[in-house]
Amino acid sequence: MRVDTPDIYEDLKRRLMNATLRPGHKLKPSDLQGDYGCSANTVREVLHRLVTIGLVEFEAQRGFRVRAVDQSIFNDVTRFRILLEQEGAERSMEKGGVAWEMHLNAAHHALVHIQTRILKAGDMEPFRALWSEAERHFHETLISACGSALIRRTHANIYLQFRQQMMTLTEEFGGAYFGMIAAEHQQILDAALARDAAGCARAIEQHLRRNIREAA
Amino acid sequence: MRVDTPDIYEDLKRRLMNATLRPGHKLKPSDLQGDYGCSANTVREVLHRLVTIGLVEFEAQRGFRVRAVDQSIFNDVTRFRILLEQEGAERSMEKGGVAWEMHLNAAHHALVHIQTRILKAGDMEPFRALWSEAERHFHETLISACGSALIRRTHANIYLQFRQQMMTLTEEFGGAYFGMIAAEHQQILDAALARDAAGCARAIEQHLRRNIREAA
DNA sequence: CCTGTCAAAAATTTCGAAATTCCGCGCTTT
């Protein structure tokens, strides 16, 4: 199979987020080279880019490894995501106009639509990629009017790390899960559109806190 | 001159923070190669690492450039630094023990010491590197007990970006400058040791807000 | 005079191999 650099990047990212590549697993350019039909140096560069977004770890003279996953790291990632999302949402509520409201509404609508389909089918698997993308899009839209490139970029990276940790730690989504988070997304949306900063911060915190478990 | 990879990294970082390398300037591996007596690929890797911490920008097929600097970017960096430092300080005040208090006191003492020497000499230049390091150390110690690797790492990167922006935008430090920031560092220290979260957040905000100028 | 095309030059990216460094394993020594 022959692919170019951006494809290798996307494919490795996907494998990391699926937890197909397990945490701590060594990522040897010489092995991956075979998967993609390119030179080891090209893989090396892609891995460096994945280090940038926090999905891969690197140590000089010791190579690359899949980012470690455990509950305490997941807690850290989750708390940081709460911080970024609260701040991003608050600033968006200050600065966002009607265009932002429309985009947020649309993103929420798409998310609800997919969740309905999943509940009907009684099986998430065929929709996992779609749902994942819709959820990501809702949360990114929420903070999209914050006016800070740094917050948006950092949040995007943290969101990927969040997914990687979550996919590894919780292998399945329960059925009740969707009911709860559907209500929570609705709360976030309502507070955001009402420009209720405190309420929105509370809703974001509730939505994400479930992932934090002390005494890891 | 022959140096190894970590040295190239440190030297380029230094040149970027000094604003010796001006924003937007193209960083051609083939040129830098001559400065360090290594292959272009080695420089390339170092530049990728500098992208990770935000001092260098990269665009596929178009190479590397020194990170852009302007007032609006500096505003963004500063606001983000305020957010991280407030959160880091608040968590440190919750979790930090007597060891943290001692380290923070020591860091502040060292900073005051250097500032006294600068005021006596009436010239910052010989002490710039020392002062710079002491100031960085104080702010990093402030958040060092926060218990979040993510906050600390992100803050470290943002601090470097802050310096790069500042060194480019404000070429000189006024004399009055030190008087003000000395008082501000004292306020941050006092509030932190008193575990006064709100006061500490206010002090941090005041300390950093001076760098924000609207209507860039 | 402006615009679009095309070839030459320059820069970036990729490559395969050489050089270096690390790691496991058996050996010796105490």
Next chain:
DNA sequence: AAAGCGCGGAATTTCGAAATTTTTGACAGG
């Protein structure tokens, strides 16, 4: 038997050059 040493294989890092892509600049056409 435990600890230290050194060898051999494997992985990482570096290199110089080839291949690809972008940029430049001149020239023809509108």
